[in-house]
């Protein structure tokens with residue numbers, strides 16, 4: 001079913017938000033979901049949970065075959081708890097653990113493995129099948145939900161994204177410098193854009209929003225306005 005040929009009523013009520021690291025996808029998607037009473041699906045958190053499982057297994061990060069097997073056995077779910085979205089890996093709440101620098105490093109090679117992407121896309125489609133979902137990631141508009149009601153590609157200047165990420169890290173007690181964060185984000189962008197499978201790119205029918213000089217409220221309201229105008 002393509003968006004062009006299907007009646008609007010058959011298009012799943014999905015808001016797809018893609019973009020590079022630090023563009024504000026997660027906070028924006030969470031707030032849009034809250035205001036519209038939608039579910040929020042943070043697909044990056046799912047890849048992070050799997051990377052944590054790979055690290056715990058002691059599996060080398062270049063062993064694609066074993067990483068693929070680990071993905072087949074993994075049960076990754078996102079639940080809405082009283083303190084926001086919780087990430088559950090094989091029955092354990094790993095919400096806080098998946099934001100560690102070790103997991104952030106490991107997730108890049110892990111999410112490049114074909115079997116990992118197949119398994120995650122399957123779980124993501126299942127989670128979004130009933131609609132009423134804001135889904136964010138890198139390949140949502142291009143691969144996971146190409147028929148989404150609306151697709152947003154969220155970007156911001158590298159220096160602004162690094163500044164926002166550094167503030168988040170500092171709030172969590174991390175002492176990373178702006179230069180370090182900028183280098184890490186640039187490297188993650190490069191690998192996300194250049195990988196063979198489901199690379200980060202703007203879908204042809206996605207709307208580009210540059211948040212560099214937008215306030216948080218402005219970007220949330222703009223996406224809701226675009227969605228309700230469809």
Ligand code: DC
Pocket residue numbers: 021043044045047048107108111136137138139140188192
């Ligand atoms: O959004 P994030 O930083 O939490 O994502 C973690 C990693 O997962 C990121 O390096 C890219 C990858 N990812 C992906 O490949 N596809 C998605 N749909 C979401 C995230």
